[in-house]
Amino acid sequence: MTESTLYGEPAGSDVSLDIHPDAAQALVEASHGDPFAVLGPHEVDNAMVVRALLPGALGVDLLAHDSDRVLGRLQPGQVPDLFVGRLDHVTPYRLRIRWPYGEEVREDPYAFGALLGELDLYLIGEGNHRQLGHCLGAQVTSVDGVPGVRFAVWAPNARRVSVVGAFCQWDGRRFPMRLRQPTGVWEIFIPRLAVGTVYKYEILGPDGLLPLKADPVALATQAPPQTGSVVAEPLQHEWRDEVWMAGRAERHQGDAPISVYEVHAASWRRHGGDEGALYTWQDLAESLIPYVVEMGFTHIELLPIMEHPFGGSWGYQPLSQFAPSGRFGSPGGFAVFVDACHRAGIGVILDWVPAHFPTDPHGLARFDGTALYEYQDPREGFHQDWNTYIYNLGRHEVHGFMLASALHWLREFHVDALRVDAVASMLYRNYSRRDGEWIANIHGGQENLEAIDFLTHLNSVVAEEAPGALVIAEESTAWPGVTRPTQEGGLGFGYKWNMGWMHDSLSYMSEDPLYRRYHHDAVTFGLVYAFSEHFMLPISHDEVVHGKGSLINKMPGDRWQQFANLRAYLGFMWTHPGKKLLFMGCEFAQFREWSHDRELDWFLLGEPPHRGVQQLVGDLNRLYRESPALYEQDGVAQGFQWVVGDDSDNSVFAWLRWSRHGEPLLVVLNMLPQVLDGYELGVPSGGWWREVFNSDAGHYGGSDVGNQGGRQALELDRHGHPFALRLRLPPLGVLVLAPGDRSQGEQGA
Structure with a gap:
């Protein structure tokens, strides 16, 4: 024109x-x-x-x-x-x-021709550009041999868009951009602009000038409370994790041990205590990784590290879906951290939020003066619970924006898995809404068809383009087929958080042991559906905030009983079918409810009961990883067999876990604060059964009630088995026994 x-x-x-x-x-x-x-x-x-x-x-x-x-x-x-x-x-x-x-x-920026290719523009409009992090945003590049930065942003309803920053005195008249139709992408190449430059977009919308906007595809940002986008140095990390990446798919299979340590990077540790500076990625590489290795976890899961304006959201209200938070250093620093995790044998999971985004004026809200990323109608586009906007995933460009974000973390940073937050809120149009507050789908139903299409597409594309990577669902309803393959009509997730198990088991543990007999089914019910999906058992940050108290403070009784209950609960969790996830601080029984504003109470490790719980978690992880019976058949009923599931009077549970090759482990729970002597349990084979774990062992802080390292099986027909063990069950304790040679050594009491 x-x-x-x-x-x-x-x-x-x-x-x-x-x-x-x-x-x-x-x-x-x-x-x-x-x-x-x-x-x-x-x-x-x-x-x-x-x-x-x-x-x-x-x-x-x-x-x-x-x-x-x-x-x-x-x-x-x-x-x-x-x-x-x-x-x-x-x-x-x-x-x-x-x-x-x-x-x-x-x-002269206006001496350069069109920048983005027609294929780029087509794929953006189609919602299938899988490299938006290299296309839109601020890209350090050269054009016609001239170094500089190419800016591109999608704002189809804007009347004018300019790049602004200190380099132009924040004057929108200096660098107005070229509009590429029909996609609605604005672009400009600014020569000689340097890495580290802070910028935003000044947008003239249909109804006037908008607040300055951060770049939706920024690759780096200022650390909050500043809100500028930053021209990022191209990621040139020399990866040294080829051994990990080659074996990653095998580590993520349903027959592999997965034990996850969930971490909020801003509050795990700080320099100088609660009021100190945040750890950088380098600090975390030097301290968090050795700790996780020592504790025996297989993965670290980070609460969202995508840039977010409000620290009190813990990252769950992100605005920069392509940029690691500037709180912890540069994107390159995050790559170094992931690489170090992999070389230490630790996987990295990121929490990722495609369900909603905050209303901050510098963010995505009414980005070009219209409801661009969100639905126009608040009955579709606004979350009342969180005061956030809902992504309009039915719009091709928004669908593609979130798809590209997921792939960006998996490909650029070698992240091993994304844990998708709030999936239930995505699947249902009436999620947390009363009648009249939501709009039905085109068929008159409550399902969000656009979100379902996005999730299935996401899982299919990840399987294709990031082999071995996982996508994990936090899904709290009974939606069928969450982890069923997409080609079989499922959503295609690798694992689903078992929220039902979490609620039932914590409810059971909070009961006074005197009354647990009336709630026996809270433990057994989870085994009714344990093999309907590929489950992960989560004791996450959500269970230790907002007045819920810490994990140990959920446990009843005096101080000794609280610790015994906690040790028993962790033993129950690690021997139950399903992969494991534990939030930081729970591994050493932090008493205070978690706060994002202070570091964990590491001083508690000076007290023997807390050190005992920490040692117990480490030993559970090692037992778990060394015992195929505890993980190989997590997803199939053949891996689990009840021995005693109906002894509500004694609050005793016993089951066998089976490896793929028929190797059993016997698990016994006594959920009363009393010793049970001579308790007989059927087992499938004779000989010596070693006590390989006892949550009541003295070195964990227990009373050292046990079975002197094991028991000889008796020729007694019990519980459908030709042999039986006559055991001494510790109070509020969990035992694990394995058939084997007595000379192999003893563990526990």
Whole structure:
């Protein structure tokens, strides 16, 4: 589009350095929708007219592109701050701008042609551009041999978009962008701009100027409370995790041990205590990774590290879906952390939030002056529970934006899994809404068909483009087939958090042992559906905040009984079918409810009961990883067999876990604070059964009630088995026994 067609300049009129008055006024008011039609070089009858809008400049020279030779001087134009000139021939040039504070020499941004290719634009519009992190946003690059930064942002309903920052005194008149139709992407190349430059977008929407917007596809950001986007150095990390990546798929199979340590990076540890500075990625690599290795976990799960304005959201209200938070250092620092995890044999899971986003004015909310990323109608587009907007995943570009975000973390940073937050809120249009507060789907139902399509597409694409990576669902309803493959009609997740198990088991443990007999089914019911999905057992951050108290403070009784109950609960969790997840601090029985504003209470490890719980968790992880019976058949009923599930009077539970090759482990729970002597349990084989774990062992802080390292099986027909063990069950304790040679050693009491 030319200025004459845009502003009605008479065709065939004499060429003038002046432009249509309306165009000139639009430049001054920063409302011109096509600045490339006016600014920069324009060939006219083999000559070249150059125009530059430079608010505050004293003067402008044209220099040769390869030397300081002066080609000419631009003169003040018909409106303030507009400089114009004419050369007799078309030639590359640079601008030498004289500012009140000094001179600047650079190429003219308006001398460069269209930047994004037609395929890029097509894929963005189709919602299937899987490399948005290399396409949109601020990309350090060279154009025609000139170094600089290419900016591109999707804002189809904007009247004008400019890149602003300190480099242009935050003046939106300096760098208005080119609109690429029909996709609605705005772009500009700014020469000589440096890595580390802070920028935002100034957007003139349909109804006027908007608050300055951060870049939705920023690769780096300022640390809050600052809200600027940052030109990121291209990630050039030299990965050394090829051994891990080659074996990752096998580590994530349903027949592999997975034990996850959930971490909030800002409050695990701090420099100098509660009020100290946050750990950087380097600090975490040096301290968190060795700790996780020592404790025997297989994975670290990080609460969302995508940039988020409010620390009190713990990251669950992110605004930069492509940028690691500036709180902990650079994107390159995060890559170093992940690489170090992998070389230590630890996987990295990120919490990821495609369900909603916050309303902060510098973010995605009404990004171009319209409901662009969110639904227009608040009955579809606003979460009342969280005061957040809901992504309109039915819009191709938004679908593609979130898909590209997921792939960005998995591919660019070698992340091993994404834990998708709040899946239930995505699946149901009436989630947490009363009648009249929601809109049915096209079939009149409550299912969010657009979100379902997105989740199945996501899981299919991840399986294709990030082999061995997992996608895990936090899904709290009975939606069928969450972990069933997409080709079989399921959603296609690798694992699902077992929220029912978590609620039932914590409810049972909170009961006074005197009354547990009336709640026996809270433990047994979970085994009714334990093999209907691929489950992960989560004791997450959500269970130790908002007045719920710490994990140990959920346990009844005096101090000794609280610790015994906690040790028994952890033993129950680690021997129950399902992968494991434990939130930080629970592994050493932190008493205070978790707070994101302070570090964990590490001083408690000076007390023997807390050290005992920590040692117990480490031993459980080692037992788990060394015992195929505890993980190989997690997802099939053949891996679990009840021995005693109906002894509610004694609150005793016993079961066998079976490996794929028929190797059993016997698990026994006594959930009363009394010793049970001579308790007989059927077992499938004779000989010696070693006591390989006892949660009541003295080195854990228990009373050392046990079976002197094991028991000889008796030829007694019990519980459908030809042999039986006559055991001494410790109070509020869990035992694990395995058949084997007595000479193999003893563990426990």
